[in-house]
Amino acid sequence: MILEAKNISFRYGENGREILKDFSLKADSSERVGLAAPSGFGKTTLCKILSGYEKPDRGQVLLDGKPLEQYGSYCPVQLIWQHPEQAVNPRLRMKSVLEEGDQVDPALVERLGIEKDWLNRFPVEISGGEMQRFCIARAMGKRTRFLLADEISTMLDLITQSQIWHFLIEETRRRQMGMIVVSHSPELLERICTRVIDLQKTQS
Amino acid sequence: MERKKILEIKNMNISFCQYQKGMRQEELPVIRDLSLSVHEGEMVAVVGSSGSGKSLLAHGVMGILPYNASMGGEILYRGEPLTEKRIRKLRGKEIVMVPQSTSYLDPLMKVGTQICKGKKDLVRQKKLDQIFSRYSLAKEVQEQYPFELSGGMTRRVMISTAMIENPRLVIADEPTPGLHQKAAKSAMEHFRELADMGAGVLIITHDLELALETADRVLVFYAGYTLEDAKTEDFCKEETLRHPYTKALWRAIPKNGFQYIDGVQPYVKDMPSGCPFAPRCSRCSEKCHGEIPYREVNGGYVRCVYDS
Amino acid sequence: MKAFAKKQKTGLTLKKSGWNQRQRLLFWLIAAVLFLMAVCIGGMFLDEAAKTTDFSRKNIAPCLAYPFGTDWLGRNMFARTIRGLSISIVIGISAAAVSAVLAFILGVVSATMGKAADTMVTWFIDLVMGIPHMLLLILVCVACGRGLKGVILGVALTHWTSLARLIRGEVLQLKEQQYIKMARKLGKSNLYIAMKHMAPHLFPQFVVGLILLFPHAILHESGITFLGFGLSNEQPAIGIILSEAMKYMITGKWWLALFPGLMLVLTVVCFYAIGENLRKLVDPASAHK
Structure with a gap:
């Protein structure tokens, strides 16, 4: 499948700065x-647009050539x-x-290291790293x-970070799922990604 | 050259009082037996994962713990106990805190007035101008309101708030979240400068890599315990590190191999006896379930039964 | 830093003996509820006694047989007071319930039906809030014809505004939460989101707001009856008792006003205590004291 952003422009409010052009x-x-x-380059905004949380002012987001909003209520691109x-x-x-x-595979839950014991807890009773696994x-x-x-x-300790990324790399490869990663750390992107785009170069 | 100790914390415990099911109240320990000292001109970083309660360390020193937290142990500021009365007098003057959240700024007050805390005389104005030029903030910013600032500018304004008072001790709670690497680095360098001018700086952060770039010493915080207190140089290679957890952390840094170990930090309610890292440790033995001493090894401290 | 000198044990320890906040709150909650229930049930049985006149026992000061004394018609003031209060409570509950339903519907409409609906509802809230309560109450009561129906309707129509505002604000805030936006993208329906995500947040606030409406409703009911626009004279309502007692106050019959007045205050305080205590339990800023 191909996820495509086509000539997207976006600004917050009517007179806001044009974040994406x-x-x-x-x-x-x-x-x-x-x-x-x-920071301030609109990475988060871009993510929100690509996953349908925000509508671009101009341009469109296509998944396999079909606009994202035509995919029904469940969004196939998840943030x-x-x-x-x-x-x-x-x-x-x-x-x-x-x-x-959406019918999350129990095996996947187990591979993520989520323990049975956590299921009955409230969010305040588990750590950020554990919560991120659920998300x-x-x-x-x-x-x-x-x-x-x-x-x-970013908010997790290095070991948890490494655990989670190893899981994600393996899982997306297995399921032929595409992934777009935003991070402030070039070393991390280097480790995880097959291709890194420097937004500053593509848009200035 | 023996530098003076600015802040010394001995065996600090902080716990939360929470209701469990129904009427039972339980005490949840968040920080256990934490000891550290910050010298003049030194920058110390406490590193632990987010949500592990290390922010409470800053709140404890500043005397602004939430109502259901209680603290034990001893805090010495320049050799004398830091009592509730004393911190009230020093806070915001000799001891300043740079808070985690940018929402600590008053949205209805102009930046300049806010930094000077309303007292805008010539001396302060001059100092403010100096600070602003050092942090490359334009002079117009003084006349702006917090909502007009970008994230990075807000950060610098918050640091300026701390700078205006000639602090002897600066405590920064997660000063860099959401900042791009370059911006985060420069924020850390601002703190470094403060230390170089003679203040003691205590940084509380989750970002080990960043802490290593600027701090003199790093305390590794895990499941409520400080497992290791090491000089930054010790992190250059794995061998000089003392605790198995710190070594595992080191190996998980992307440029050091990005390796991971299984398991998660234990939850406060089901803490193992003895070493909190024991269930994930490859060298775990019988001894690890008993009392674990916090002792000095090679100029640092470690809470482990093994000699690295 | 109070516990500074005291060294603490590590590990899980049970906090100090004696009652903690939650237990104290629960105690007062139960006490208040019991008192109000006693008044309500007592009122049902004392209906006859409250109306019986007996000229052989006129103007008796409080004594063992008549704890609140008797009036100029020889009516038992204790029975009249309890009966009056029970009427007040019934009116308060029904008015608050109607008010709350109104508030809930308008609050949710305002927050979910788009900008036009929101402007309309907020405008309407401001309008009702702008008119003095008493004035509006009197108008509604007179328009509906005096009596029980008029009073309930009057109180209900004037008291929904603050709760509606609260709910509107909450829903607006909730709609912006990440977990609710996330649920949308996971294909969840509006109904699912409302039930699963919003209801647990709104319910406690709603209940607290509802209970805190009671004392207002009761006071306004007494007030309007006192002024002569509310319940009719035959009913032993607190407002009637108090306004009648006014005439006899100067002749030294202090008990005619004192005890019914005190009981009214006590009832209001009880409702208030229930509401406040519930709020403390629910509010995260004080929930763990």
């Missing part, structure tokens, strides 16, 4: 594309957020986070074709 990007499901850029504690409802137990995903599992439901990872390991 005529931006295009193409990624294949066999690829892991890294996006590098300084994993930077702060897992904001991406789960503090009043629900962790098992309902998993249940919200990843939730995003990797059956109908997910593309993953967007927006700085998902």
